[in-house]
Amino acid sequence: MLPAFLSPELGLIFWQLVIFLLVLFLLAKFAWKPILLALKEREDSIEGALRMADQAKIEMQQLKAGNEKLLTDARLERDRMMQEATQMANQFRETEKARATAEANIIIQQAREAIQQEKNAALAEVKNTAAKLSLDIAERILRRELTDPAAQTQLVDSYLKDVKLN
Amino acid sequence: MKRLLSILLCFVSLSVFANEPAGEGAKAEGFNPGEMILHHIGDSHEWHWLATDNGNFTTYLPIIAYRPGKGVSVFSSKHISNGESEGPAKEYDGLKLDHEHLVSTDGSKLYDFSITKNVAGLIGSAILMLVVFTAVASGYKKNHGRAPKGIQSFFEPIIVFIRDEVAKKNIGPKYERYMPYLLTVFFFIWFNNLLGLTPGAANLSGNIAVTMVLAVLTLIITLASSNKYYWAHIFATPGVPKPLLPIMIIVEVIGIFTKPFSLMIRLFANITAGHIVVLSFISLVFIFKSWAVAPVTLAFGLFINVLELLVAVLQAFIFTLLTSMYIGGAVEDHHDADLQMGYDDGSASTHVSH
Structure with missing residues (x-):
């Protein structure tokens, strides 16, 4: 015969089974289910x-990278445009x-x-004028029979003064 | 946490002090520590709170007895309880108590369904559990999607621990349907272990009937959820030579029952042993009939009581852990994990299945 504390009592087995199952059912329904659900949800x-x-x-990084790329592109574009413009300006200046x-x-x-031409024309005119003048002078000299050499010279001078090379 | 600790310490010291007068009643006529201890860890038909020089403070509990032929008789245990006094056993309705054992006077067959001290304690702890955990559950409704508060935040880590470290790791992806049982059994054992340590309370989890019911439930759940691999492992243990199989089958079949049997004995023995040790230290005072041993009693009683607080949660944890291991062994899908029980990393496999 087992000592009293080692032999399970039927009454306690019955109550333990009933009450434990009841607790299990109630807790499962009203405690564990909402608790576990809430934990899972959270x-x-x-x-x-x-x-x-x-x-x-x-996404932020991608956006940032995109922005950076855009910025770099813009900078490159600007540089290219500037260079082009400079080049064009230089070229234009050169051609101009x-x-x-x-x-x-x-x-x-x-x-x-x-x-x-003007010079040639002028020279030609000078030449013409000189020739004409020479002819004129020679004519006048020939026309007046000059006796006096002094008077001749004087005459030539006066003519020359008259003529005035224009 | 600090407040909780001080409350626990209060209980510890209380149980040491409060148990002393209980033993004092028996001091008058030759103190018998063995009887006193067995009386304390055993069940009774009345709830004896404490005894003073002016009398006993006792709550008489209902007796419910079923006798084939005579039907059910219900009455207060006041009519047949002798309390602490000696003398011939009182009789009522053809029933009497023989060392807290209800028997009929004419020796006929009798089924005792009385609300004993343990049943009353069981009802009390059941109500306590329902109140506590519905309060926790209502916390989740109130703080929906927010951080836990109050009692909810005390129990949440424990519940999560049972789910993640015990159920998921040992049972695997199918752990969810076993969670209610595992949680209930864990908190039932823990609560009743702690209640059993409080002075004057029933020693419920140290009663073999209670641990037997829990172990049998574990066995039923294990067998109900077993798959073909589980049975294949028992009746055709892999890697065993054919001639040895008959022996192995016997061993494995016995193994089905020794597992829950060990659960039953482990919990019962641990809690009962703890109570016996505490009560033994208290008995020293009455054995030596001297206050000089009080410091020793107090120091050792306190030490054992604190140890018992640890054992209370440890045994609840071990029972739950082993239960989930047995279930895990029964529901395991793959066959190659003979040496290891359950899943090594249930969380990993659940992640995969997500």
Whole structure:
């Protein structure tokens, strides 16, 4: 025979079974289910929030990288445009300079030619005038029979004074 | 946490002091520590709070007895209880108490369904659990989606621990349907272990009938959820030579029952032993009939009581852990995990399944 404390009593077994199962049922329904559900919900929401934060971070980085790229592109574009503009300006200046030089050369050439022409014309006129004058003088000398050499010289001088080379 | 600790310490010192007068009643006529201790850890038909020189403070509990042929008789145990006094056993309605054991006077068959001290304690702890955990559950309704508060934040880490470290790791992905049983059994054992340590309370979790019911429930759940691999492992243990199989089958079949049997004995023996040790230290005062041993009694009684607080939660944890291991062994899907019980990393496999 087992000592009293080692032999399970039927009454206690019965009550323990009934009450424990009742507690199990009631707790499962009114405590464990809502508690475990709430815990799961909260964990899910935390996990979701963390994932979203991560995603936002990645998106942010992507955005930042995109911005950076845009900025770099813009900078490069600006540099290229500036360079192009400078180049174009330089080219324009060069061509303008060349064109101006050429035009100036032409003008100078023309001027030179005009001067030459004028000079030639003037010389021709001088020559004509001189020839005409010489002929005139010679005619006048021949017309007046000059006796006096002094008077001749005087006459020549007066004629010459008259003529005035224009 | 500090407040909680001081409350616990209060209980500890209370149980040491409060148990002393209980023993003093028996001092008058040759103190018998063995009888006193067995009386304290055993069940009774009345709730004896304490005895003073002016009398006993006792709550008489209802007797419910069923006798085939005579039907059910219900009456207060006042009519048949002798209390602390000696003398011939009182009789009522053909029933009497023989060392707290209800028997009929004519020796006929009798089924005792009385609300004994342990049953009353059981009802009390059941109500306490319902109140506490519905309060915790209402906390989740009130603070929906927010951080836990008050009693809810005390129990949440424990519940999460049972779920993550005990159920998920040992049972695997199918852990969810076993959570109600595991949580209930854990908190039932823990609450009753602690209540059993309070002075004057019933020694419920140190009663073999209670631990037997819990162990049998674990066995039933294990067998009900077992799959073919579980039975294949028992009747065709892999890696065993054919001639040895008959022996192995016997061993494995016995193993089905020794597991819950060990659960039953472990919890019962641990709690009962703790009570016996505490009561033994208290008995020293009455054995030596001297106040000089009081410091020793107090120091050792306090030490054992604090130890028992640890044992209270430890035994609840071990019972729950082993239950989930047995269930895990029964529901395991793959066959190769012979040496390891359950899943090594249930959390990993649940993550995969998400």
